[in-house]
Amino acid sequence: MSIKPVSERTISRMPKYLHYLNNLKENGVDRVSSASIAEALGTTASQVRQDLSAFGSYGAQGYGYSIDRLSAEIKGILGIDTSYRVAIIGIGSLGHALLEHLEFEKYGYHVVAGFDIDCDLIGTEINHVPIYSMDDLADVMKQQEIDICVLTVSRGSAKQVASYLERLGVSAIWNFTNEKLEIGESVAVENIDLIDSLFVLTYYMNRNIEERLLLSQRQRRRVNI
Amino acid sequence: MSIKPVSERTISRMPKYLHYLNNLKENGVDRVSSASIAEALGTTASQVRQDLSAFGSYGAQGYGYSIDRLSAEIKGILGIDTSYRVAIIGIGSLGHALLEHLEFEKYGYHVVAGFDIDCDLIGTEINHVPIYSMDDLADVMKQQEIDICVLTVSRGSAKQVASYLERLGVSAIWNFTNEKLEIGESVAVENIDLIDSLFVLTYYMNRNIEERLLLSQRQRRRVNI
DNA sequence: TAGATTGTTAATCGATTAACAATC
DNA sequence: TAGATTGTTAATCGATTAACAATC
Numbered sequence: 001m002s003i004k005p006v007s008e009r010t011i012s013r014m015p016k017y018l019h020y021l022n023n024l025k026e027n028g029v030d031r032v033s034s035a036s037i038a039e040a041l042g043t044t045a046s047q048v049r050q051d052l053s054a055f056g057s058y059g060a061q062g063y064g065y066s067i068d069r070l071s072a073e074i075k076g077i078l079g080i081d082t083s084y085r086v087a088i089i090g091i092g093s094l095g096h097a098l099l100e101h102l103e104f105e106k107y108g109y110h111v112v113a114g115f116d117i118d119c120d121l122i123g124t125e126i127n128h129v130p131i132y133s134m135d136d137l138a139d140v141m142k143q144q145e146i147d148i149c150v151l152t153v154s155r156g157s158a159k160q161v162a163s164y165l166e167r168l169g170v171s172a173i174w175n176f177t178n179e180k181l182e183i184g185e186s187v188a189v190e191n192i193d194l195i196d197s198l199f200v201l202t203y204y205m206n207r208n209i210e211e212r213l214l215l216s217q218r219q220r221r222r223v224n225i
Numbered sequence: 226m227s228i229k230p231v232s233e234r235t236i237s238r239m240p241k242y243l244h245y246l247n248n249l250k251e252n253g254v255d256r257v258s259s260a261s262i263a264e265a266l267g268t269t270a271s272q273v274r275q276d277l278s279a280f281g282s283y284g285a286q287g288y289g290y291s292i293d294r295l296s297a298e299i300k301g302i303l304g305i306d307t308s309y310r311v312a313i314i315g316i317g318s319l320g321h322a323l324l325e326h327l328e329f330e331k332y333g334y335h336v337v338a339g340f341d342i343d344c345d346l347i348g349t350e351i352n353h354v355p356i357y358s359m360d361d362l363a364d365v366m367k368q369q370e371i372d373i374c375v376l377t378v379s380r381g382s383a384k385q386v387a388s389y390l391e392r393l394g395v396s397a398i399w400n401f402t403n404e405k406l407e408i409g410e411s412v413a414v415e416n417i418d419l420i421d422s423l424f425v426l427t428y429y430m431n432r433n434i435e436e437r438l439l440l441s442q443r444q445r446r447r448v449n450i
Numbered sequence: 451t452a453g454a455t456t457g458t459t460a461a462t463c464g465a466t467t468a469a470c471a472a473t474c
Numbered sequence: 475t476a477g478a479t480t481g482t483t484a485a486t487c488g489a490t491t492a493a494c495a496a497t498c
Contacts, residue, residue, distance in 0.1 A: 007464080007465070009465070009466095010465095011425055011428055011429075012421070012425055014424070014425075014428075015418070015420065015421035015424040015425065016405075016421070018424075019403070019421075033478085033479065033480090034479075034480075035479080041405070042405075043466095044466075044467060044468090045467095045479090046466070046467050046468065046469095047465090047466060047467075049479095049480070049481065049482085050465090050466075050467085050481090050482085052481090053480090053481055053482070057480080057481065059479075059480050059481080060473085060474055060479080060480070061472070061473045061474045061478075061479050061480040061481085062473070062474040062477070062478045062479050062480075063474060063478080063479070063480085064478085064479065064480080065480090077428070078424045078425075078427055078428045079427045079428055079430070079431035080424055080427055084427065093321075093322045093325035093326055094322050094326060096318075096322060097318045097319050097321060097322030097323075098322075100318035101318055101319060101419075103419070103420060104420075104423070107420060107423075109423065147430070148423075148426065148427075148430070171430050171433060171434060172426050172427070172429075172430035174422070174423060174426055178244070180241075180266070180267075185433075186433060186437070187433075188426055188429035188430040188432075188433055189426075190422050190423070190425055190426035190429075192417065192419065192422055193240070194326075194328070194417070195240065195328060195329075195332060196237070196240035196241065196244075197399070197415050197417055198329070198332070198334065198373075198399060198415070199239070199240040199243075199303045199305055200236055200237055200239075200240065200303075200415055201373065201397050201399055201413055201414075201415035202303055202304045202305055202309065202373075202397070203236055203239075203302070203303045203304055204236075204397075204413035204415075205304070205372070205373070205396050205397035205413040206304035207413075208396060208410075208411060208412075208413055209396060212411070232488080232489070234489070234490095235489095258454085258455065258456090259455075259456075260455080268490095269490075269491060269492090270455090270491095271490070271491050271492065271493095272489090272490060272491075274455095274456070274457065274458085275457090275458085275489090275490075275491085277457090278456090278457055278458070282456080282457065284455075284456050284457080285455080285456070285497085285498060286454075286455050286456040286457085286496070286497045286498045287453070287454045287455050287456075287497070287498040288454080288455070288456085288498060289454085289455065289456080290456090
């Protein structure tokens, strides 16, 4: 009913708020103001309140936000107040690492299946997770009631596999392939573009180095004069 | 000299342009218009031209952009027209995967050292890369002339290790720890927040599912009436 | 030449920040 | 009560899109 589209920027900040609240909670704090949250995350109190009020009124004037309440609300907003079943498609080095990455389990994401085309892997278990043949994808996905697919196949087959997943009615793809998937709106997609991130890091690294160089040249000039 | 600060948004699109150009090049294409680039990446020709002109004039009226020229320019802008030496700090499952991730080598990022506190790992090699003790960090970093540090330590020690790297004069940290590093401007930092990305994916997945539910309810109602 | 397409200036749109009444 | 802090409206800022003269 109330179709108020919340900006992507706002959504992407919600996990940051949650992590900070978890932090405070661990330190025995039980309430917090928008100003404190803002300071911790390097933003403004205005933005924090603006973000939160996109979803509801969780605070109290003169008091701030109850950490328990706000945590619960954000978890509800993101939908992480329940658990999900995850499959990893493509067990290369990255897929393998994600199979063993314990953090996911902690947040309620249960990795329950892996898929690959390598006969040496099919039928084995990694970290107690069975590896199936790509040929069994349709069957296993249904049987295992997979919610989220992690796409760690090679770049060459990414688009094809993604389209197949779409046809199978998958609702979420976590895409590590660095390929822009051509897929309908009905599938949620988040991209982890490692190489792109590394390129951006390189840009800022070099910019810093250039700045330092310019600075030291200026200093040297000053000494010479 | 010409201090024109280019927006983060623009920087983050440069790798996308480059990937698309590489794609075209592979298919034997040798020129492209801003309109074609925009269509491929789902943006506008205006934005493409605006982005590129932040760095220079690489196109020609009535013709478009030479793919070879533009590729070279973007590589120069990002600083990826040379090679870099990379160390991976923290050889857990994720660090291990990144050690074996061949893609980096392809783009000129040579992983030449790993660091851990685990005595069973120290002194061994993974994928021909030697694993050193964290105690030797300062020495090896200097000896091996490391440009970029990949931070894959446990969340608990992230801030501490990052501060140490800063003191060692490291110029770039690729941070996979999901911790906000408290570090000066002189170090370039890019964060890969896997859990945050997974939360955002979960949000959009659930929103889609809700939409579908609403839709089917409406359809059912229509049938009933 | 005519058509195509750039680089850039101006217009629009959206997101961030500031301000403030409401009230705990 | 007085001080603190929210939720929201208005003002500002920045990024995206549109328009167009320049020109290949």
